Amino acid sequence: MSDTNKNYGILAEYETVDEILSAAAKVRDAGYSKWDCYTPMPVHGLDDAMGVKPTHLPWLTLCAGITGASLGVLMQWWMNAVDYPFLTSGKPQWSIPANIPIVFEMTILFSALTTFFAMWIMNNLPRWFSPLSHLERFARSTDDRFFIAIEASDPAFDVAGSEALLRDSGAHAVEMVAEPEGSATPPTWFRHGLMIGATALLIPLTVIAYARFNTTEQPRIHLVPDMDFQEKYKAQNASPLFEDGRAARSQVAGTFAMEDDHLVLEDPGYYTGKEGGEYLTELPMPVTRELLDRGRQRYVINCAPCHGYDGAGKGTVNERAQSLQTAGWIPPSNLHQEYIAIQPKGQLFESISVGIRNMPGYSSTVTTEDRWAIVAYLEALGGTQESGARKLWGAAPVVEEGAVDESPLVAKGRELYMTKTCVACHSLDGAQGVSTSFLGLAGSERKFTDGTTAIADAAYINESILDPNAKIIEGLTPGLMIVPPISDEEREALVAFILSLKQQ
Amino acid sequence: MANAEITSAELDNIIDPPALVQGKGDLATITETVSRVAEIKPPKAWYVGFALSLGILGMLGAAIVYLIITGVGVWGNNQPVAWGWPIVNFVFWVGIGHAGTLISAVLYLFRQGWRTGINRFSEAMTIFAVVCAGMFPAIHVGRIWVIYWVFPIPNQMNMWPQFRSPLLWDVFAVSTYFTVSLLFWYMGLVPDLATLRDRSKTKIRRFLYGIFALGWTGANRQWHRYERAYLLLAALATPLVLSVHSVVSFDFATSQLPGWHTTIFPPYFVAGAIFSGFAMVVTLAVPARAMFGLRDLITLRHLELMNKVIMATGMLVGYAYAMEFFMAWYSGNKYEGFTFVNRAFGPYAWAYWIMVSCNVISPQIFWFKKARRSIPIMFVVSIFVNIGMWFERFVITVTSLNRDFLPSSWNYFSPTFVDWATLIGSFGLFFTLFLLFCRYLPQVAIAEVKMQTPHAHSHSAH
Numbered sequence: 023m024s025d026t027n028k029n030y031g032i033l034a035e036y037e038t039v040d041e042i043l044s045a046a047a048k049v050r051d052a053g054y055s056k057w058d059c060y061t062p063m064p065v066h067g068l069d070d071a072m073g074v075k076p077t078h079l080p081w082l083t084l085c086a087g088i089t090g091a092s093l094g095v096l097m098q099w100w101m102n103a104v105d106y107p108f109l110t111s112g113k114p115q116w117s118i119p120a121n122i123p124i125v126f127e128m129t130i131l132f133s134a135l136t137t138f139f140a141m142w143i144m145n146n147l148p149r150w151f152s153p154l155s156h157l158e159r160f161a162r163s164t165d166d167r168f169f170i171a172i173e174a175s176d177p178a179f180d181v182a183g184s185e186a187l188l189r190d191s192g193a194h195a196v197e198m199v200a201e202p203e204g205s206a207t208p209p210t211w212f213r214h215g216l217m218i219g220a221t222a223l224l225i226p227l228t229v230i231a232y233a234r235f236n237t238t239e240q241p242r243i244h245l246v247p248d249m250d251f252q253e254k255y256k257a258q259n260a261s262p263l264f265e266d267g268r269a270a271r272s273q274v275a276g277t278f279a280m281e282d283d284h285l286v287l288e289d290p291g292y293y294t295g296k297e298g299g300e301y302l303t304e305l306p307m308p309v310t311r312e313l314l315d316r317g318r319q320r321y322v323i324n325c326a327p328c329h330g331y332d333g334a335g336k337g338t339v340n341e342r343a344q345s346l347q348t349a350g351w352i353p354p355s356n357l358h359q360e361y362i363a364i365q366p367k368g369q370l371f372e373s374i375s376v377g378i379r380n381m382p383g384y385s386s387t388v389t390t391e392d393r394w395a396i397v398a399y400l401e402a403l404g405g406t407q408e409s410g411a412r413k414l415w416g417a418a419p420v421v422e423e424g425a426v427d428e429s430p431l432v433a434k435g436r437e438l439y440m441t442k443t444c445v446a447c448h449s450l451d452g453a454q455g456v457s458t459s460f461l462g463l464a465g466s467e468r469k470f471t472d473g474t475t476a477i478a479d480a481a482y483i484n485e486s487i488l489d490p491n492a493k494i495i496e497g498l499t500p501g502l503m504i505v506p507p508i509s510d511e512e513r514e515a516l517v518a519f520i521l522s523l524k525q526q
Numbered sequence: 527m528a529n530a531e532i533t534s535a536e537l538d539n540i541i542d543p544p545a546l547v548q549g550k551g552d553l554a555t556i557t558e559t560v561s562r563v564a565e566i567k568p569p570k571a572w573y574v575g576f577a578l579s580l581g582i583l584g585m586l587g588a589a590i591v592y593l594i595i596t597g598v599g600v601w602g603n604n605q606p607v608a609w610g611w612p613i614v615n616f617v618f619w620v621g622i623g624h625a626g627t628l629i630s631a632v633l634y635l636f637r638q639g640w641r642t643g644i645n646r647f648s649e650a651m652t653i654f655a656v657v658c659a660g661m662f663p664a665i666h667v668g669r670i671w672v673i674y675w676v677f678p679i680p681n682q683m684n685m686w687p688q689f690r691s692p693l694l695w696d697v698f699a700v701s702t703y704f705t706v707s708l709l710f711w712y713m714g715l716v717p718d719l720a721t722l723r724d725r726s727k728t729k730i731r732r733f734l735y736g737i738f739a740l741g742w743t744g745a746n747r748q749w750h751r752y753e754r755a756y757l758l759l760a761a762l763a764t765p766l767v768l769s770v771h772s773v774v775s776f777d778f779a780t781s782q783l784p785g786w787h788t789t790i791f792p793p794y795f796v797a798g799a800i801f802s803g804f805a806m807v808v809t810l811a812v813p814a815r816a817m818f819g820l821r822d823l824i825t826l827r828h829l830e831l832m833n834k835v836i837m838a839t840g841m842l843v844g845y846a847y848a849m850e851f852f853m854a855w856y857s858g859n860k861y862e863g864f865t866f867v868n869r870a871f872g873p874y875a876w877a878y879w880i881m882v883s884c885n886v887i888s889p890q891i892f893w894f895k896k897a898r899r900s901i902p903i904m905f906v907v908s909i910f911v912n913i914g915m916w917f918e919r920f921v922i923t924v925t926s927l928n929r930d931f932l933p934s935s936w937n938y939f940s941p942t943f944v945d946w947a948t949l950i951g952s953f954g955l956f957f958t959l960f961l962l963f964c965r966y967l968p969q970v971a972i973a974e975v976k977m978q979t980p981h982a983h984s985h986s987a988h
Contacts, residue, residue: 039982059746060745062553062744063717063976065749079751083758101689106684117690123692130765133762134702134705134706141754148740154743155724166553246596249668387857
């Protein structure tokens with residue numbers, strides 16, 4: 023046996039799991055600290071026999087997971103809501119649900135990478151060299167033998183004592199391991215190769231960095247001309263694909279609209295609610311008890327979620343949106359408003375079929391017959407409403423001629439109020455809809471978001487129609503009011519109409 | 527005995543199922559059986575298969591070069607079927623890539639010892655399948671030189687990706703899945719690479735295996751952290767594997783297209799992925815265990831258990847097919863209804879019924895134990911399932927698109943020769959990688975299989 027200082031340690035070989043378990047317990051009890059068992063597979067029970075404490079690795083994984091999740095949230099928030107805000111069909115710029123998948127993937131990615139690399143680092147791997155690897159017998163440690171090695175640097179180590187301990191523990195062979203003479207580093211050509219490779223990896227980065235901060239006068243290089251020069255329609259240009267240069271094609275001659283596998287022209291009133299350009303004023307079928315019952319059932323399924331069971335526009339969807347104060351939410355109409363109640367039946371049918379404002383068309387989910395049934399039911403529903411103007415269903419026109427003394431200009435304004443869709447947001451009964459009611463608007467004091475106030479006179483109303491966003495009344499959202507094209511005379515009539523609603 | 531018809535041999539089988547390691551089964555034999563494959567010259571069939579795969583891989587390369595310099599017009603994709611074969615192939619491959627992680631992670635958490643025989647193998651399959659899958663979205667963007675736009679990299683346009691798009695979720699899900707699968711697979715390989723290193727006869731083998739074995743010695747303090755890390759990765763990979771195909775299904779489900787816009791898609795896709803992945807494992811394991819003499823480690827019992835999984839997941843996808851029709855009818859939406867009638871009886875009815883026969887009907891034969899344990903039957907069924915699952919993606923993608931809302935745009939999608947070359951070529955890529963793996967790396971997890979033998983457990987403690 024050589025001098026202890028030149029020894030790496032001592033190695034003992036065992037043949038079975040039972041042998042190494044009992045030997046490990048003995049070495050542990052003898053008070054060694056710098057020693058280990060070498061096995062071809064994990065041996066359960068060996069941690070206890072050796073006294074190995076549980077690793078801290080799971081805590082690292084947890085921290086990495088939290089980091090990944092936080093970074094995922096921060097990255098998406100900063101990139102999509104702050105630095106480059108994405109507007110997608112009116113959805114909020116920052117909404118958690120749509121960002122969950124990527125947060126989840128980032129959490130897993132960070133945890134997994136950390137677990138993987140931390141495990142190797144904690145195990146002091148990768149390592150080029152093991153002092154045991156030159157021993158012929160030790161090669162079987164990854165095959166079918168079990169070993170215990172005690173390092174000479176262990177304070178409890180002494181050549182004779184340690185050897186006796188291992189022999190007594192049932193080792194089949196015990197040998198001293200000399201400090202190996204081989205180099206502890208990889209061969210020179212390998213190290214140089216790695217360095218050259220790592221340097222070469224910087225070349226593309228350098229090229230990118232150069233391109234990033236330099237401009238060139240040279241024309242672009244077209245590597246793939248097919249992709250760069252395509253025959254296609256571009257906005258504000260003639261289409262190169264058609265002789266007449268039009269991109270939006272008109273219908274091919276002989277195209278006929280179809281509905282429910284029937285030609286619409288067989289019975290246009292029934293399928294579209296219009297006959298000869300005019301809305302049907304009555305249902306195209308007799309109103310029966312069955313029709314009303316069917317209409318009620320379809321209404322409850324398809325309409326009530328927004329318009330409410332009573333049709334007053336207070337369905338659960340609306341209530342929810344209101345409670346969330348969703349920006350840009352256009353509330354469903356109160357179906358008992360005058361302008362709806364007086365609509366011809368065909369117009370109601372058309373609105374249900376093709377949709378109106380932000381309400382989608384229901385022709386794909388509700389059959390033609392059922393849509394008429396809903397129209398029939400709406401009339402019955404209106405009849406149940408008690409208060410004033412709400413009993414108007416079926417009693418068009420609302421304003422009987424001569425009932426109110428109206429100048430022709432004001433009467434024209436009232437008509438425009440209906441046809442130019444003012445009615446959708448501005449009520450005539452003082453109720454606050456999407457915007458201010460016209461009842462009593464004239465002559466009242468308006469308070470604006472900029473803190474100023476003004477009396478609503480003719481000039482103010484005129485300006486508000488011309489440029490709705492010039493002054494925004496407190497509590498209202500800018501940009502919501504869209505004025506359809508109207509002439510100066512029409513605007514004059516509207517102003518006169520609104521002024522006529524001045525409260526006495 | 528209550529039932530005299532049970533023979534004592536069968537009873538033994540119930541109480542104590544056949545060992546997962548057949549043959550002599552001691553530690554040295556296991557090492558020898560697996561390592562030998564990587565050390566001796568492979569059988570002739572390997573060379574034939576490898577040459578063939580390389581040739582097909584070359585065809586893939588040519589198809590991709592042609593695609594890039596010409597544009598995606600060389601494919602059959604056109605309005606209204608803008609999502610054609612590239613997406614079909616992507617979902618097909620990424621689905622296959624689910625079995626590996628499921629076997630290695632989920633079955634590990636459930637302590638299913640039988641996974642050890644097949645996990646290395648199927649993890650490798652997973653990684654190669656995800657490589658094939660990842661290729662399709664990359665090449666189908668047309669301008670592949672700006673593919674980096676899908677990553678949040680600062681660029682000259684000062685723009686960022688749209689994180690609320692399911693297509694971007696896909697980028698994150700698939701790349702995370704590939705990374706984690708690769709780490710998991712490589713971590714499992716390290717102790718076995720050390721075995722190969724220690725058995726090496728030549729300097730060059732010792733050097734190369736040594737580099738990748740990272741200096742592993744099998745010290746118990748290392749094993750301790752290693753096992754804990756393995757458990758953690760399994761726990762992380764399990765929700766990941768479920769999320770990946772769910773996210774892939776979001777590509778379809780979050781659109782508003784009839785036939786795609788359904789909430790059943792995520793679980794339906796995950797079940798389909800497990801189904802196709804297990805079938806692919808059987809397809810590969812059957813010839814491999816014969817070719818490389820691994821019958822004692824990948825036993826009939828392993829294959830039988832996998833056939834049970836195939837049958838169970840096959841019925842899950844069958845249920846999903848039926849439920850889609852039910853929902854189309856129950857929604858009362860006429861477009862939804864039309865799409866499904868068109869799917870089963872329209873111009874692609876042939877594809878739909880191939881899908882149903884392969885996926886729903888063919889695995890039913892596994893109700894019979896004889897069929898579950900018959901090598902020829904399981905091989906044929908697994909091929910059927912692979913075909914059926916490719917057609918499932920074809921049916922979902924193409925039949926939902928080919929008859930859109932405007933009858934004048936209706937069109938019959940046909941693949942071009944470039945489509946064919948890319949699909950077949952992707953198999954070339956897959957098998958090239960897989961055959962290299964079979965030749966140079968341990969196909970079975972040596973250390974893990976050893977843990978399943980009596981030699982790995984203390985006998986005095988019992």
